[in-house]
Amino acid sequence: MRIGIIGVGSMGGAVAERLLDLGHTVAVWDVDAEKMRRCAERGATPSSSLQDLAKYSETLIASLPSPKAVRDTFLDKSLLDGLRPGTIVVDLSTVDPETSRVAYQSLKARDASYLDAPVSGGPRRAATGRLTITVGGDPDAFHRCEALLRQLGEKVFYVGGPGSGSVFKLINQLLVFAHAYAAMEALTLCKTLGLDPAKMYEVVTAGSGNSFIFQEMVRMAISGEVWGGRTSLLIKDINLTHEMAQKSGAHLRLCRFLKETADRMEESGYGGDDAVKDFRAFVEMVARGGA
Incomplete structure (x- = not known):
């Protein structure tokens, strides 16, 4: 599976490490080029833009620091234009439920799915697949990527519609x-x-x-x-x-x-x-x- 990761700070970087260890093909994008360089040393492919990452990826995972960052990313025209129909976006960020619902609607309009899937456990547990993940969004999208989520989390809960995970x-x-x-x-x-x-x-x-x-x-x-x-x-x-x-x-x-x-x-x-x-x-x- 070709997975793109948006945001490779402490948590996103640990998730990238986990997925690479499991043999996935991983591309990354971050506003900080040094963070992408560190991921590249582990085997990830740095992307030149959000649009290129979206075009490459079958599944996108985001780990962003704030509601503003999530809104800016998932309302970004270049990312939206690059999305493949049917792409699932798994957002691990901790944000307010309104932001999750805005991102959900933005992606739905482009025939893509958005799951708010914030995590607990920290980077150390992320690197070994021992996170707790609470997931909100459409149940079909959850079931389609449940196996991937269970590679990241030892406890994965589907808790309801868009925003529920947040x-x-x-x-x-x-x-x-x-x-x-x-x-x-x-x-x-x-x-x-x-x-x-x-x-x-x-x-x-x-x-x-x-x-x-x-x-x-x-x-x-x-x-x-x-x-x-x-x-x-x-x-x-x-x-x-x-x-x-x-x-x-x-x-x-x-x-x-x-x-x-x-x-x-x-x-x-x-x-x-x-x-x-x-x-x-x-x-x-x-x-x-x-x-």
Whole structure:
């Protein structure tokens, strides 16, 4: 299968690596030529334009950083003109459901299919095919590319019509941000009280307060390992979740608090590329009365 990938940053690059390892023929396009060069070193073919990538590909996979990037890409005339009839676009990006529906309608008008298929698990799991993928869109399009999706994800859920995958992903991100902040507060309190963080980790991971985010973030905070999750993307996600909740008429107190916290993190300079480091530093600053 000839697969084109739009956006080969940390997640898109890991997906490209996974597909190449499985023997697929992969072409890539990114606004950053250096990212395409790194993929080429692994065996992918760089494309000169979105149109060339669309003409080449039987299936397109996108991994883009924002709703604007998704809209700009799937409303782009050159890409639309290059699409083959029947092409399926699998969008792994985390965006609002309205953006997913706009992209769906744009591609439908060109006899192509769009699936909003945001992922959870991070680049490491992507490289080994262990992502969780929630998929929205037409069921026929889902069934046509389900086998490919299961090469990327160990858990693949079809959750409904266009935009549904994005809704589920943003609900997930509400919990991710909450767990991340709570995990770093627990670690900070433990240290403030003079107790051993490693022992706290052992106790909590054996109890009902445990979560995947607690396990990963606290373990890495203790060991000094870099998680690879970008704080800037988590901030973007919680803002999208808050916006989605407001539009739905749901007044969610925790979601509002987390959105305000995200704004403070960004304003204080904690919106970089290492979520463990940023969350830990911000929570410790707040604990000292610094924000």
